[in-house]
Amino acid sequence: MTDHSQAIATFDAAIAQAKGVEQAFAALQALTEATVGTKLFTYMSVDMQAELARRAYTSDPTNYPASGTKPIRYDSWFDVVHKEHRYFVANTIADIAKVFPDYELIDSLGCQSVVNMPVVIGGVLIGTVNMLDVDGYYTPERVQIIHDVLAVPAKLAALVAAR
Structure with missing residues (x-):
């Protein structure tokens, strides 16, 4: 098993000083990059009463700005992430295209794999951490690192x- 203690210590120091969305998720992005890697990193907050999701943080404000809302879509992705609180993993652009209408933009950024990690507090999904990288990147071993190292910091x- 890889020792991630330095990356976790760096996250701990950053999150201890963090104020607001940008600093909190910048700290998590740095931890993600240091432990599992990611080309594109976003955080979507969820408001199920209003049935809206909002990109609250992004590593690529040009292509994926942190602004506006989009309606919650009730589909297979919703069932996995929202209902079952499980990670959604797709390792090809074809699999991403099945659930994300912006798959062409995702592909154009050199991203053909994704992990959407549900952030659940008090039994309620409050958001998702979204990590994207090259084709086939999120192997079972990397997904296990995400689970073991990133879930609580998220x-x-x-x-x-x-x-």
């Missing part, structure tokens, strides 16, 4: 961002 980042 919850902490979401709570700090909401303050």
Whole structure:
């Protein structure tokens, strides 16, 4: 098993000083890059009462700005992430195209694989951490690192961002 203690210590120091969405998720993005890697990193907040999702943080503000809202779509992705609180993993652009209408933009950015990690607090999905990279990147081993190393820091980042 890889030792991620330095990356976690760096995250701990950053999140301890973080104020607001940008700093909280920048700290989580840095931890993600140091442990599992990602070409594109975003955080979507979820408001199920209003049935809206909003990109609250992005590593690519040009192509994926943190602004506006989009309606929640009830599909197979929704069932996996929202209902079952499981990770959604797709390792080809063909699989991404089945659930994301912006798959052509995703592909144009050199991203053909994705992990959407649900952020659940108090039994309620409050958002998703979205990591995208090249074709086939999110192997079972990398998904396990995401689960083991990033799940709790993602919850902490979401709570700090909401303050």
